Amino acid sequence: MLSPQMKIHAEPATDDVILVDEENKIIGRAPKFVAHTRGGLLHRAFSVVTVDNQKRVLLQRRASTKASFPSMLSNTCCSHPLASIPSDAEGIAGVKRAACRRYQFELGVPLQHPEDTLSCVWIFRYAATSPVALSVQTSGREEKVDLCEHEIDYVLLHVADSTQVALINDVIKSAAYNKDEVSELLWANTVEIRAHWEEMTPWFRILFDRVLEPWLLDLSACLAEVEDDLAIINLA
Template sequence: MSTTATITQTEQPTVTAQNILHLFPEINTQLAEQTANSATRDADLAGYDEEQIRLMDEVCIVLDENDMPIGSASKKVCHLMENINKGLLHRAFSCFLFDSQNRLLLQQRATEKITFPDLWTNTCCSHPLGIPTETGSTLEAAVAGTKRAAQRKLDQELGIKASQVPIDDFKFLTRIHYKAPSDGKWGEHEVDYILFIKADVDLDVNPNEVQDTKYVTPDELKQMFKEGQLQFTPWFKLICQTMMFEWWEHLDSGLEKYMNETEIRRML
């Protein structure tokens, strides 16, 4: 005896913007509008390196002045001086990696970088993305997100594997709010989370991100500033001109008193 199964075809809903927004009103439509002409079709990015153009589509966390997330926008939108001058502010991190000799790992940004190319800076500087694992409205959640972002970018820029920089080894010190132009078109306006980590790591540098690296002692870094032959990123100079060397002095003893600051340091 045989049986016959009848399969009933169900009509699939039409996937249109109107239908989706009706079903999911919580969707943020701004990013889709901002990136409609992204990548090589974007006149603002014409002539830049293709990989760096692609990274300009990443989603940054847009903030109010108290570091509360209010939405998301592309990296490109967040770094245009036209938008920065209107007050657009986003979240970032600056990671400082020290080896077992307490030397700080510096990097020189690649020529291909759209913002601040060729400048020397701290180990890794970037942004937590507007995704569940890297964002947060409370300070605790935001710190956790920036640590995950730092681990991700240390690998992407310098080839440092996550196993060599465990999340729990990152130390959060403070946040700085600063604004700095790169050129007439691009710049930074960030609440920047300062992270320290001590680890001996293996480097496999991504040349599209980093053109050189160097380990330095405090005295060597001070001499580099004094000689004036090299150019440094504005956020790195701000940090070094304020608390950096005091933090460094207490790297192995007493750093706890500088950690987990709740107030934002305004450096505008």
């Protein structure tokens, strides 16, 4: 298994993220490492939140080898649409396709028909710094580098049906997820999430506080939102 330092340099150039301005207009691309240093370059991201019919949230604990926010609890799956895949830049539809790819890569669970399976219910801009600095070699010297998130984050809600829940439970039972990315998968209700609040990633705290906890009281109202009318909430 790669150490955090090895892992960050093992990312291929094709993992460039999509850089945007404050209005979410595409202005370029950058390698993932570059975008998460220098205070964080603003880029697109997504956070998938899977819930079941008991209003539990599927959480993941990030692998201890992750370069940023290692071992922290977070939403089901989060990553970035990629600049190397042109269709990923196609607004909400592109973000959904990227999210489905990543979901299967991390969890081993396929999500068919992104447009129907995922609902974009909130978009927000935030910034956060990982509590663990990354050690890198520069000119023969070891330096500590802060890894920073500065993202326009698309929150994608996935209401799992009974078939999907059964598949997810099989993955949990057999620990068949990608262990380079995820160290644990678990279902949690709102009380259990609050009980582990200090272990949660900053972006999940934001989306849970602001929207997810109220949504769980009435998912139908949340899903009635019109995706094209979503404004970007600036919390950076």
